[in-house]
Amino acid sequence: MPDPRTSTIGRARQVLALRPFRRLWMVTGFCSSADWLSLLALAALAGLLASSETGANAAFSSVLFANLLPGLLFAPIGGLLADRFNRRVIMVVADLVRAGLLLSIVLVGSYWWIFAGTFLVQAATIMWIPSKDAALPNLLRRPAQMESATQLGLVMTYGVAVLVGGGLFTLITGAGTTLGVPPEVLDAVGLTKIAVVLAALLYLTSAMIIATALPELSQRPAQAVPEHDDPANTAGTQTAAAGGPNAVRMLRDSAAYIRGTPLVRGLLVGMMGAFAAGGAIVGTAQTYALSLLGGQAAFGLLLLSIFAGLVVGLVGVSRLARRLSHERVFGIAIVSAGIGLVPVAFSPHLAFSMLAVALVGACAGMAFLTGTTIIGSRVEDAMRGRINALYQSMLKVVAGCSVAVAPLLVTLVRPRTLTLWDTTMIIDGTRPVILGGGILAAVVGVIAYRQMSTPRQVAPEAVTGADSPDPTRTP
Numbered sequence: 001m002p003d004p005r006t007s008t009i010g011r012a013r014q015v016l017a018l019r020p021f022r023r024l025w026m027v028t029g030f031c032s033s034a035d036w037l038s039l040l041a042l043a044a045l046a047g048l049l050a051s052s053e054t055g056a057n058a059a060f061s062s063v064l065f066a067n068l069l070p071g072l073l074f075a076p077i078g079g080l081l082a083d084r085f086n087r088r089v090i091m092v093v094a095d096l097v098r099a100g101l102l103l104s105i106v107l108v109g110s111y112w113w114i115f116a117g118t119f120l121v122q123a124a125t126i127m128w129i130p131s132k133d134a135a136l137p138n139l140l141r142r143p144a145q146m147e148s149a150t151q152l153g154l155v156m157t158y159g160v161a162v163l164v165g166g167g168l169f170t171l172i173t174g175a176g177t178t179l180g181v182p183p184e185v186l187d188a189v190g191l192t193k194i195a196v197v198l199a200a201l202l203y204l205t206s207a208m209i210i211a212t213a214l215p216e217l218s219q220r221p222a223q224a225v226p227e228h229d230d231p232a233n234t235a236g237t238q239t240a241a242a243g244g245p246n247a248v249r250m251l252r253d254s255a256a257y258i259r260g261t262p263l264v265r266g267l268l269v270g271m272m273g274a275f276a277a278g279g280a281i282v283g284t285a286q287t288y289a290l291s292l293l294g295g296q297a298a299f300g301l302l303l304l305s306i307f308a309g310l311v312v313g314l315v316g317v318s319r320l321a322r323r324l325s326h327e328r329v330f331g332i333a334i335v336s337a338g339i340g341l342v343p344v345a346f347s348p349h350l351a352f353s354m355l356a357v358a359l360v361g362a363c364a365g366m367a368f369l370t371g372t373t374i375i376g377s378r379v380e381d382a383m384r385g386r387i388n389a390l391y392q393s394m395l396k397v398v399a400g401c402s403v404a405v406a407p408l409l410v411t412l413v414r415p416r417t418l419t420l421w422d423t424t425m426i427i428d429g430t431r432p433v434i435l436g437g438g439i440l441a442a443v444v445g446v447i448a449y450r451q452m453s454t455p456r457q458v459a460p461e462a463v464t465g466a467d468s469p470d471p472t473r474t475p
Contacts, residue, residue: 011148020139020216024132025152027206027214029164031095032157034202035125036165038102039067041195042118044173048189049111066118070126072397078130079389083382087131088210088217094128095207097121102200106193126389134385135217136376143377147317150372154314169195220381257383264379264387266451267330267371268394273444274334274367275395277341277437279402281360284410288430292350301350302357309358313365320366326378330370331449334441337363341438345431402437409433 016022046059081090098121105117136153137146172195173188210217258265289299313333320329340360347353371391379387410429 011145012152015140015145015148015152018139018141018145020214021136021149023209023214024136024139024217025156027209028132028153029156029161030202030206030209031128032161033164033168034098034199034206036162037168037195037202038118038121038199039063040166040169041173041192041199042105042114044169045105045189045192045196046111046114048192049109049114051111055111062115063118066115067122070119070123074123074126075130075389076386077389078126078128079386081127082130082134082385082389086218087135087385088214090131091128091217092207092211094124094131095203095210097124098128099200099203099207102196102203106196106200130385130389131217133372133376133388134381135219137384138219138381139216146377147369147373150369150376151314154369154372159311168198172198253383258387258390262451263327263374266327266448267374268390269451270330270334270445270448271367271371271391272394272398273441273448274337274364275398276402277338277441278364279398280406280433280437281341281344283402283406284430284433287407287410288353288434291430292347292353298350301354305354305358306361306364309361309363310365312358313362314369316362317366317369326370326374327449327452330367330374330452331445333363333367333370334445334448337367338438338440338442338445341434341441345435345438406433 016025043060043063046063047056050056050059101117101121101124105114108117136149137143140146140149173191175191258268285302286299289302292298317329317333324332337360340356340363343356344353344360347356375384375387375391410433412429
């Protein structure tokens with residue numbers, strides 16, 4: 001029987017035993033469920049209120065774009081606020097703003113205000129996330145718990161909350177048919193508005209819990225930051241301690257910090273390559289599935305495979321991280337994901353593609369979790385909000401651009417039908433794009449690891465309660 005102190009479940013229980021973290025985890029569940037519920041409900045409401053078939057068809061993609069756009073525009077601002085002001089106050093205000101905007105969408109009932117309101121809701125979300133991520137390490141007893149805390153957060157955000165948000169949307173919008181409510185009493189628009197109101201109430205619940213039960217979110221480390229070889233490493237902390245640098249100064253300090261900190265620079269370079277490769281896969285996934293002659297069902301199976309692999313990577317990375325340093329795990333994960341795309345590009349059969357895609361998903365999950373853990377446990381508090389915001393915005397910018405460009409690259413290759421070992425497949429532009437994405441990820445993974453392996457790194461002592469690096473780990 002595994003030692004509960006070293007098993008994944010045992011470490012998760014230790015983290016959940018911390019009352020401040022447990023409450024923040026619950027708040028994350030409320031807000032993430034509201035995010036997914038509002039996305040589905042607002043897209044459905046836009047489709048119902050559209051005055052034309054074109055507007056109805058574009059409803060979901062337009063709401064999704066309105067969700068993503070604030071991340072491209074305002075993520076650095078969220079990081080600046082998280083490093084400069086009281087994080088607890090920022091989170092409460094953001095939750096209240098999100099709740100008020102959703103209620104205004106219900107009251108106004110305008111097709112165009114749905115998109116404008118969605119944009120503003122996500123702008124508030126961009127202010128909320130960096131504050132939550134930057135405050136998280138201060139709720140833990142030691143940096144070693146950061147990995148388990150991040151795992152629990154991702155499971156809640158992309159697992160439990162998805163099921164809760166999707167389940168609530170299905171129950172509410174299907175209540176008319178299930179309960180036999182006449183359309184003249186409560187039609188589809190009315191039921192969808194109820195779903196939006198429920199999402200607003202979840203945000204209000206989050207604001208109440210943060211305001212009344214989570215004073216720890218306002219805490220900041222009190223000790224001074226130790227000296228580094230490069231003065232750029234402490235630029236952000238020194239200016240913050242000096243009493244309030246302006247936004248331009250903080251942005252300049254952030255750039256100097258990244259240039260002078262190989263650990264963070266390598267992390268961002270590595271994730272940039274990984275996001276670019278991942279965006280290329282997403283942008284070509286549907287066309288690639290059709291090239292396997294499996295129809296839309298093949299597309300669904302490939303998506304399930306990559307998400308299944310993602311879960312395996314998120315859960316399994318802990319065992320690997322106990323034997324190797326986080327820097328090495330991060331580099332191995334990105335290089336392995338790139339190499340895993342090579343068989344995807346050459347695969348002639350759906351079953352083989354599903355296995356290869358699951359492997360890529362597992363490596364991506366390992367890389368994302370390890371990168372988030374490094375930021376939380378190795379970047380000092382005064383700079384953590386900005387680095388987290390940059391990390392999140394880079395995901396959206398690089399992956400979004402890659403998703404947009406990949407389909408254009410696919411059109412440059414003329415499709416051909418090939419029969420190999422009695423198996424017929426279509427060779428089109430998706431395969432060279434996927435192959436190129438894999439090579440890019442592998443090369444960038446090597447570059448990132450070389451950057452992160454240099455001796456000049458962010459000292460773990462810079463974080464509150466940081467322990468010395470585990471001597472049993474392979475450097």
